[in-house]
Amino acid sequence: MKGSGIATIAVRLRQADPVFLFTHEFADGDALGSMVALVLYLRSLGKEVYAFVPGKVQTVYRFLGTDDLINTLTLLEAETRIRQSKVTCLSADAADVDRLGEWKQLFLAGAERLVLDHHDTNAGFGDMFFVDETASSCCEVLYELFTVMDASRIDRLVASALYTGLVSDTGSFQYANTKAQSLIHGARLIALGACPDEISRSIYEAKPYGALRLMGSCVASSRLLYNGQVVIARVTRAMLQQFDSIDEDTEGITDELRRVNSTRAVVLLKEAADGTIKVSLRGKYGFDVKRIATTFGGGGHLLAAGCTIESNVDEAEERVLAELDRYLGLSRI
Numbered sequence: 372m373k374g375s376g377i378a379t380i381a382v383r384l385r386q387a388d389p390v391f392l393f394t395h396e397f398a399d400g401d402a403l404g405s406m407v408a409l410v411l412y413l414r415s416l417g418k419e420v421y422a423f424v425p426g427k428v429q430t431v432y433r434f435l436g437t438d439d440l441i442n443t444l445t446l447l448e449a450e451t452r453i454r455q456s457k458v459t460c461l462s463a464d465a466a467d468v469d470r471l472g473e474w475k476q477l478f479l480a481g482a483e484r485l486v487l488d489h490h491d492t493n494a495g496f497g498d499m500f501f502v503d504e505t506a507s508s509c510c511e512v513l514y515e516l517f518t519v520m521d522a523s524r525i526d527r528l529v530a531s532a533l534y535t536g537l538v539s540d541t542g543s544f545q546y547a548n549t550k551a552q553s554l555i556h557g558a559r560l561i562a563l564g565a566c567p568d569e570i571s572r573s574i575y576e577a578k579p580y581g582a583l584r585l586m587g588s589c590v591a592s593s594r595l596l597y598n599g600q601v602v603i604a605r606v607t608r609a610m611l612q613q614f615d616s617i618d619e620d621t622e623g624i625t626d627e628l629r630r631v632n633s634t635r636a637v638v639l640l641k642e643a644a645d646g647t648i649k650v651s652l653r654g655k656y657g658f659d660v661k662r663i664a665t666t667f668g669g670g671g672h673l674l675a676a677g678c679t680i681e682s683n684v685d686e687a688e689e690r691v692l693a694e695l696d697r698y699l700g701l702s703r704i
C-alpha cells in the first residue's frame with residue numbers, strides 16, 4: 372500500500388463538496404463501476420458530484436446508468452464551476468495523470484486533488500493518494516472507503532456498480548488478483564443487492580454479433596511464438612470496419628487468446644482511431660507483462676498491463692517482440 376490511509380481520504384472526502392470524479396481513458400468495468408458508485412454514493416451524502424470519463428463511454432456498461440451519471444457537464448461548464456468554488460477532484464483506477472485523457476487539465480485545476488487506485492505502477496499523484504496494489508480492483512478499494520465513511524449508504528445501485536468493477540477486473544473471480552477478500556467483498560455486495568447473473572449477462576452476453584466475428588478473425592490470424600509461450604494478435608481499423616465494429620468490441624479478445632495451453636503471455640495490438648497502437652498484455656504463471664508495458668511508458672499490474680506505442684502496427688509489433696526477445700532470451704519461432 373502506498374500513500375495516506377483510507378481513513379485520511381475518508382476525512383477529506385467527507386468535507387469535500389463539490390466533487391469532480393475522473394478515471395482512465397478506454398474506461399473498463401472497474402473504471403466505470405468506480406465512477407457510477409462514487410457519483411451515487413457521494414450524491415447520497417448531499418454533495419454536488421460530476422464524473423468525467425475520457426472519450427466515449429462503452430455501451431456495454433450503460434446498464435449502470437452511465438448515460439445519466441457520466442459526462443453530464445461540458446468542459447466549459449466544468450471549468451466555470453471549478454472557478455466558482457473549491458472543487459475536490461478525485462481520480463479512481465488511473466495509474467497516472469496522463470491516463471485522464473482530455474480531462475487531465477480539469478483534474479489539475481481542482482482546489483484539492485485526491486487519488487484512489489490499485490495499480491502497482493501508480494507512483495502516486497495529486498495532493499493525497501491511496502494505492503492498494505493488493506486490491507483486485509478500484510471498486511474493492513471503494514467498498515472499503517464507503518464502509519469507513521458510512522456503510523448504510525451502500526444501496527443496491529452502488530453495490531451493483533462496485534460488483535461490476537470486481538467482476539470485470541478479476542475476470543469473474545478467475546484471475547490471480549482474486550483474493551479471499553475479493554470474494555468476501557463480492558458476497559457482501561450481493562447481500563446488499565447486486566445481482567451476479569444479471570451483471571454477468573450485461574457485461575458478457577450483450578455483444579453485437581460483429582464483435583464475435585471480429586474476435587474470431589483476430590484469433591484466427593494470431594500467431595504463436597517463442598516455442599508457443601507467447602500468442603500475439605492484432606486488430607486493425609480495417610478489421611473493425613470489416614465486422615462493423617468499434618474499439619470497445621475488442622474487449623474480451625485477450626481472454627480468448629489466453630486460453631491456449633502453452634502460452635504464458637498474450638500480446639494484443641489494437642490500432643486506435645488516432646493512428647497510435649494500444650497494446651494489451653496479459654501474463655500467466657507469473658509472466659511479468661508490466662515490465663514490458665513500462666518499457667513503453669505504460670503500466671498496470673504484473674499479469675495485466677498496457678501501453679500506447681506511436682507507430683504503425685508492424686513497427687509496434689516489432690518493438691514489443693524485441694522486448695520479449697530480451698525478456699525471454701529465446702528465438703521467436
Ligand code: AMP
Pocket residue numbers: 395397399464466467470490650651652668669670671672675676677678679
Ligand atoms: P487493458 O489491456 O487496456 O485492459 O489494460 C490492462 C491493465 O493495464 C489495466 O489495469 C489498465 O489500467 C492498465 N493499462 C493499460 N494501458 C495503460 C497505460 N498506457 N498506462 C498505464 N496503465 C495502463
Ligand code: MN
Pocket residue numbers: 395398399400401402464
Ligand atoms: Mn481499469
Ligand code: MN
Pocket residue numbers: 401402464489507508509540
Ligand atoms: Mn482496475
